[in-house]
Amino acid sequence: MEALAVRLSGLDPYVDGAIRIVAFYDTLMRRRVDLPALARASAGLAECVAGIRLHGTGRVIRVAADGRAAADPSSGPSSPAPAFTTVPITLDEEEIGTVWLERPGAPNQLDEVLLERLALATATAVERYGPARTTMADPALVELVISADSDEAARARALRLLGFTPGRPVQVLAVRSRLPLDRIAGLVCPGSTVKAAPLAGVGAVLATTVDRTRFPEGVRAGIGSAESPDRSWRQARTAVRFTTPRRPVVHHDDLGAVALLARVGDQALRDNTDIAAIARIAGNPEDLETLDAYCATGSLRRAAELLHLHHSSVARRLEQIAKSLGIELTEHTGLVRASLALTAWRLIHDDDIF
Structure with a gap:
C-alpha cells in the first residue's frame, strides 16, 4: 500500500x-x-x-x-x-x-x-473522550432504559452506553411534533447529556435537566419525574395526553388527581353524558375554543381577553354552549363538570393532535 x-x-x-x-x-x-x-x-x-x-x-x-x-x-x-x-x-x-x-x-x-x-x-x-454528543440514540437501548420489564442491571448498563453518569437521576419526556426530534431535544436540554429515539409514534427523550421554557412552537410534550426511568416514561406518556394548544408542555406532577382520568377506559368516557355533550359541540371550533378559554380562566372577562373578543360576545356564546351542554357554566360545580368533560374528551381524541 x-x-x-x-x-x-x-x-x-x-x-x-x-x-x-x-x-x-x-x-x-x-x-x-x-x-x-x-x-x-x-x-x-x-x-x-x-x-x-x-x-x-x-x-x-x-x-x-x-x-x-x-x-x-x-x-x-x-x-x-x-x-x-x-x-x-x-x-x-x-x-x-x-x-x-x-x-x-x-x-x-x-x-x-x-x-x-x-x-x-x-x-x-x-x-x-466522553459521551458522544449525538442526540439520537439506538431505540433498542432507550427502550431498555424505560421498559418496566428491564432489570436494574440491564437498565444501568444501557444508561452507561448512552453516556449517562451512573446514579444520576434521568427524566423522560414523551414528545409529539413534526419537528426533528434531535432538534427539540437539543433545545430543551442545553449543555447536558440528552438522548432521543422514536418509539411507537412518540418521541422518547432522556435527559438529566430540562428547560421547559425552550420548547419550540408546535411541540406537545409530557414530562415525567426523575424517580426511575420506567416510571418517568409512564408519567410522560400520560402527561402528553393532557397537552392542549394553550398548554403544550405538561409535567405529570402538575396534573395531580386529574391524571386519574387517563386510567378510565375510552368507552366509559364516551358513555358519560357530559363528555357526549362536549362531542356534540366539538364540530364548531369557535364553541370549543370559547369553552376552553373559559374553563382555563374561570372568568368571563379573562376568557374574552384570551379570545380577543368583547366580553358580551363571549357571554352570548357561553350562554348557547351552556344550553347545548345542559350545564350551568356560571356555577362553580358546572364549571368543574365542563372542565373535566372537556379534558376527558381530549383524552379520547389525543391521537388526532398530529
Missing part, C-alpha cells in the same frame, strides 16, 4: 499533498489527541485559523496558525472577512458539529481534504 501511495504521489502533486494530509491525521488519531490539539495541528498545517464547533454543547475552538487562541475577527480593526471553508462533523449518521478554515483570500485546493480528515478525527475524539 505504501509503495502504491508513493507511485501515485509521483504522478500528481495534488495526490501527493492529499496523501500527506491523510497520513498526518492518521498519526494524530493514533496518538489519541484531544480537540484543542487537533485544532492547533490543523491551524499549523493549513497556516490559517482553524475552527471546531460542537452543536450539542455549543463549544467552539478557534486557533491561529501560531497555535494560540484566535482573536474574534469582529473585535479587530475593519478589514475584509476571511473566506470560510466548512465541513460538517458526523457521528452515527447525525451532524454533531462543523469544522472550518478561515483563510485570507481564495481557498487552497487541499482545504477540502484537510477539513474532511479534521472532521473525521474530531468525531473520533468526541466519541473517545
